[in-house]
Amino acid sequence: MTTASDLIALEERYGADNYHPLDVVISRAEGCWVWDVEGKRYMDCLAAYSAVNQGHCHPRLVKALVGQACRVALTSRAFRNDQLGPFCQEICELTGYQRMLPMNSGAEAVETAIKAARKWGYTVKGIPENQAEILVFDGNFHGRTTTIVSFSADPDYRFGFGPFTPGFKILPYGDPAAVKAAMNPNVAAILVEPIQGEAGIVSPPEGFLRELRALTTEHRALLMVDEIQSGLGRTGRLFCFEHEAVRPDVVIIGKALSGGMYPVSAVLADDEVMGVFHPGEHGSTFGGNPLGAAVAREALKVIVDEKLVDRSAELGDYFLAKLRAVSSRHVVEIRGKGLWIGIVLSPEAGGARRFCEALQQRGMLCKETHHTVIRIAPPLVITREEVDWAVEQLADVLTTL
Numbered sequence: 001m002t003t004a005s006d007l008i009a010l011e012e013r014y015g016a017d018n019y020h021p022l023d024v025v026i027s028r029a030e031g032c033w034v035w036d037v038e039g040k041r042y043m044d045c046l047a048a049y050s051a052v053n054q055g056h057c058h059p060r061l062v063k064a065l066v067g068q069a070c071r072v073a074l075t076s077r078a079f080r081n082d083q084l085g086p087f088c089q090e091i092c093e094l095t096g097y098q099r100m101l102p103m104n105s106g107a108e109a110v111e112t113a114i115k116a117a118r119k120w121g122y123t124v125k126g127i128p129e130n131q132a133e134i135l136v137f138d139g140n141f142h143g144r145t146t147t148i149v150s151f152s153a154d155p156d157y158r159f160g161f162g163p164f165t166p167g168f169k170i171l172p173y174g175d176p177a178a179v180k181a182a183m184n185p186n187v188a189a190i191l192v193e194p195i196q197g198e199a200g201i202v203s204p205p206e207g208f209l210r211e212l213r214a215l216t217t218e219h220r221a222l223l224m225v226d227e228i229q230s231g232l233g234r235t236g237r238l239f240c241f242e243h244e245a246v247r248p249d250v251v252i253i254g255k256a257l258s259g260g261m262y263p264v265s266a267v268l269a270d271d272e273v274m275g276v277f278h279p280g281e282h283g284s285t286f287g288g289n290p291l292g293a294a295v296a297r298e299a300l301k302v303i304v305d306e307k308l309v310d311r312s313a314e315l316g317d318y319f320l321a322k323l324r325a326v327s328s329r330h331v332v333e334i335r336g337k338g339l340w341i342g343i344v345l346s347p348e349a350g351g352a353r354r355f356c357e358a359l360q361q362r363g364m365l366c367k368e369t370h371h372t373v374i375r376i377a378p379p380l381v382i383t384r385e386e387v388d389w390a391v392e393q394l395a396d397v398l399t400t401l
């Protein structure tokens with residue numbers, strides 16, 4: 001039998017060394033649980049960075065995937081398929097936007113939004129050619145393409161990858177005065193995460209998104225919200241921006257849009273913005289393919305039918321309250337919204353990694369973020385009893401290590 005260490009050795013020998021995973025080799029999954037090659041069961045408290053909000057191998061998603069794969073998987077956009085139209089209609093009706101542009105990875109959807117904003121800036125707002133600016137924020141994470149890392153503030157994401165794409169200005173996250181000062185007629189858009197996931201579940205001060213909405217409206221720029229990780233129920237609302245009752249001009253989604261079955265991402269906007277794209281100007285061979293569209297249609301229906309948004313709000317509050325009741329000398333802060341929680345450890349705690357490894361021993365998978373934060377983001381199908389179990393494991397490692 002091939003053991004976990006054999007499989008890890010293969011990956012280390014033949015794979016590029018661009019990740020630092022926990023050494024658990026998963027071969028099967030269902031709901032909130034995964035099993036390693038030796039048959040040990042773990043609770044998945046990362047949910048593939050919120051891609052598996054609907055739970056692993058959701059039977060309805062498996063059925064949609066297999067059923068569609070047996071009919072037609074890919075047509076390219078040279079021809080039409082019978083899934084894309086209904087997908088566009090259903091997602092627009094669910095979210096209240098007039099149009100959707102489908103892509104595959106999250107980074108491609110962010111790139112799409114950047115292109116839309118620039119083109120809108122030139123053709124609708126009247127910004128002089130090649131002068132468009134997009135305002136972004138310190139601590140941002142929007143993906144890994146060359147353009148996106150051009151405006152990352154993290155040296156690891158940038159080192160060795162220049163020259164970078166110009167046209168972005170990085171501002172402090174949560175500081176409306178800095179945004180106000182940066183506003184000028186060449187600003188086409190602000191691109192923001194409503195909560196910064198990769199930075200360690202960092203929320204801006206209350207009212208920040210409302211301030212961004214007011215400033216973009218006043219200066220005729222687009223407010224573009226990256227909901228790739230925060231959206232589709234994760235924070236107890238369909239979109240995280242709903243907590244501040246704003247309506248962005250552009251919404252970027254991915255991850256849970258396919259419930260983890262298949263990469264599907266999308267950009268949502270109204271006619272004025274989406275109207276900048278004409279045939280041939282933007283696209284992707286797989287974007288809008290029938291397999292992805294069929295899975296995404298079902299993934300959205302599962303979120304609605306199983307009331308996963310309400311569940312995230314209710315169990316998230318419950319999880320946070322129980323965790324905050326644990327007294328540990330290592331914990332500086334516990335923060336989050338919905339089923340998206342960051343446990344911030346003190347610098348003396350010795351890093352979040354050793355806590356994640358201890359949790360792994362106890363059958364719970366979490367991931368450290370920026371060395372000092374334990375990130376918790378279970379599938380939204382988690383039950384109250386499973387939350388109780390997760391808190392027990394966390395309390396155990398936070399009080400005994």
Ligand SMILES: Cc1ncc(COP(=O)(O)O)c(C=O)c1O
Nearest residue numbers: 105106107141142143226228229
């Ligand atoms: C907020 C945000 N934007 C964009 C991305 C990039 O998505 P992908 O990895 O699918 O390209 C991520 C991935 O973690 C993300 O969290």
